[in-house]
Amino acid sequence: MAKDVEGPEGFQTRDYEDPPPTPFFDADELTKWSLYRAVIAEFVATLLFLYITVLTVIGYKIQSDTKAGGVDCGGVGILGIAWAFGGMIFILVYCTAGISGGHINPAVTFGLFLARKVSLIRAVLYMVAQCLGAICGVGFVKAFQSSYYDRYGGGANSLADGYNTGTGLAAEIIGTFVLVYTVFSATDPKRNARDSHVPVLAPLPIGFAVFMVHLATIPITGTGINPARSFGAAVIYNKSKPWDDHWIFWVGPFIGAAIAAFYHQFVLRASGSKSLGSFRSAANV
Amino acid sequence: MEGKEEDVRVGANKFPERQPIGTSAQTDKDYKEPPPAPFFEPGELSSWSFYRAGIAEFIATFLFLYITVLTVMGVKRAPNMCASVGIQGIAWAFGGMIFALVYCTAGISGGHINPAVTFGLFLARKLSLTRAVFYIVMQCLGAICGAGVVKGFQPNPYQTLGGGANTVAHGYTKGSGLGAEIIGTFVLVYTVFSATDAKRSARDSHVPILAPLPIGFAVFLVHLATIPITGTGINPARSLGAAIIYNKDHAWDDHWIFWVGPFIGAALAALYHQLVIRAIPFKSRS
Numbered sequence: 001m002a003k004d005v006e007g008p009e010g011f012q013t014r015d016y017e018d019p020p021p022t023p024f025f026d027a028d029e030l031t032k033w034s035l036y037r038a039v040i041a042e043f044v045a046t047l048l049f050l051y052i053t054v055l056t057v058i059g060y061k062i063q064s065d066t067k068a069g070g071v072d073c074g075g076v077g078i079l080g081i082a083w084a085f086g087g088m089i090f091i092l093v094y095c096t097a098g099i100s101g102g103h104i105n106p107a108v109t110f111g112l113f114l115a116r117k118v119s120l121i122r123a124v125l126y127m128v129a130q131c132l133g134a135i136c137g138v139g140f141v142k143a144f145q146s147s148y149y150d151r152y153g154g155g156a157n158s159l160a161d162g163y164n165t166g167t168g169l170a171a172e173i174i175g176t177f178v179l180v181y182t183v184f185s186a187t188d189p190k191r192n193a194r195d196s197h198v199p200v201l202a203p204l205p206i207g208f209a210v211f212m213v214h215l216a217t218i219p220i221t222g223t224g225i226n227p228a229r230s231f232g233a234a235v236i237y238n239k240s241k242p243w244d245d246h247w248i249f250w251v252g253p254f255i256g257a258a259i260a261a262f263y264h265q266f267v268l269r270a271s272g273s274k275s276l277g278s279f280r281s282a283a284n285v
Numbered sequence: 286m287e288g289k290e291e292d293v294r295v296g297a298n299k300f301p302e303r304q305p306i307g308t309s310a311q312t313d314k315d316y317k318e319p320p321p322a323p324f325f326e327p328g329e330l331s332s333w334s335f336y337r338a339g340i341a342e343f344i345a346t347f348l349f350l351y352i353t354v355l356t357v358m359g360v361k362r363a364p365n366m367c368a369s370v371g372i373q374g375i376a377w378a379f380g381g382m383i384f385a386l387v388y389c390t391a392g393i394s395g396g397h398i399n400p401a402v403t404f405g406l407f408l409a410r411k412l413s414l415t416r417a418v419f420y421i422v423m424q425c426l427g428a429i430c431g432a433g434v435v436k437g438f439q440p441n442p443y444q445t446l447g448g449g450a451n452t453v454a455h456g457y458t459k460g461s462g463l464g465a466e467i468i469g470t471f472v473l474v475y476t477v478f479s480a481t482d483a484k485r486s487a488r489d490s491h492v493p494i495l496a497p498l499p500i501g502f503a504v505f506l507v508h509l510a511t512i513p514i515t516g517t518g519i520n521p522a523r524s525l526g527a528a529i530i531y532n533k534d535h536a537w538d539d540h541w542i543f544w545v546g547p548f549i550g551a552a553l554a555a556l557y558h559q560l561v562i563r564a565i566p567f568k569s570r571s
Contacts, residue, residue: 033564040561048472052510055465059513062456063372073367076509080373087506091472091499095479099562140468144461144514203499 021116038100050137086211111257134232154237172252321410338394350431380505405551428526448531466546
């Protein structure tokens with residue numbers, strides 16, 4: 001891109017600046033309301049996410065259960081469930097992007113933490129808020145229809161018959177890679193510059209990434225790619241099968257997020273190399 | 286994004302807030318929070334734009350009910366669910382229509398098309414009481430006419446197939462229905478607040494092109510989730526229009542849920558956005 005070419009005086013003509021790495025511990029942010037507001041926003045967003053999505057899952061199973069009053073092709077379909085997940089991420093990222101960064105997913109928070117975009121304190125607080133929000137969201141679903149909830153699997157993630165543990169783990173790793181890689185691309189300051197600093201469309205590809213991963217992996221694991229989502233449903237449903245498989249939904253997403261962080265930071269943006277001065281003389285840094 | 290004056294202090298506040306992830310670089314506020322709307326503004330009664338806005342709300346709600354209730358009737362009349370657009374198609378009709386209509390009327394009336402949205406924005410002091418009441422009346426009238434046209438197309442099937450009216454489904458308590466309406470409306474009105482936030486507009490470089498899209502998606506998603514419970518109201522005008530034209534006891538028995546729930550949800554969304562997210566009452570500088 002012409003934007004990256006050095007000007008005649010040897011100075012960079014880039015119109016963007018990569019933010020400096022966030023310190024691991026930033027005690028000062030604990031004194032700001034904006035941190036607590038961000039945590040509250042993550043809690044509420046994850047609560048709404050789980051409420052809408054798990055309610056959609058249970059509603060679909062009720063309406064398509066032909067032995068209990070449902071009908072063939074009843075309910076919103078598996079496609080509708082995928083839309084619920086992807087669409088909900090779209091609107092929640094849209095609503096909370098300016099408040100908390102719109103993570104709504106511990107794997108996204110973990111990936112951004114590895115890329116030094118959030119501090120450790122903030123990352124931990126976000127993850128706790130996300131898990132609590134997830135539990136509350138599924139709790140609402142159960143409160144509204146407890147017998148249906150228990151009868152139809154509680155929206156919990158577990159490995160489907162016919163797939164082995166390794167397959168489920170790999171599906172979660174690659175699915176989360178797709179999501180977190182899209183998040184990195186959507187929030188890249190270089191991309192913002194290229195898009196003339198109009199980030200209005202950032203939530204849309206993130207929501208679509210979630211939607212498409214759900215299309216692909218609902219048959220395998222019900223699609224976790226969000227440890228808070230899996231955790232919330234497992235806690236409220238509380239049966240042994242989901243708990244037996246639960247480790248897949250933390251290990252897989254965290255590995256996928258780490259790979260995405262590495263790929264974006266070190267391969268696509270080569271920021272690690274830049275910071276080491278490998279490609280430039282000291283005078284130009 | 287936020288200068289020192291923007292943040293509400295919890296303790297010492299020596300340094301400006303670091304730029305949130307994913308936001309464009311902005312070092313100063315280039316937006317201004319609009320002042321609270323007066324409760325009564327007699328001047329607007331003599332302005333054509335006031336009546337034009339009301340007419341726009343009427344037409345938008347009329348079209349909304351016409352498209353959505355007709356879609357519902359199409360699904361009900363089909364020989365089986367596989368031969369129709371299905372429940373997901375109904376959800377798309379509601380969400381997609383809100384997207385299109387908000388896009389068309391945003392600059393004229395604010396594109397509410399929903400008494401709960403009007404109520405939430407009124408609580409946030411974004412429009413006057415006069416305008417809020419006028420909008421709600423026009424929305425209800427538009428809804429009645431929209432459902433009326435659908436009945437006009439097919440009087441007998443309309444009455445035998447439920448008329449697209451909202452009721453609490455078998456297997457659910459009225460409390461569950463009320464809860465679903467409250468949370469569903471919270472999702473919608475909260476999205477409306479986020480989409481119309483002055484600060485967001487500045488962050489998006491004042492490009493409002495896509496504000497209607499998340500609002501339409503919010504409606505679509507809530508319908509996916511709560512159609513099995515209540516047929517999804519989250520819009521008192523929509524529920525009222527269908528109930529009046531259908532006019533059966535069981536629709537009226539549950540009707541209170543579709544006003545109380547949405548209005549509570551809208552109030553909660555207004556509180557959350559104004560007090561927690563924007564902390565407007567606590568700003569040290571106006």
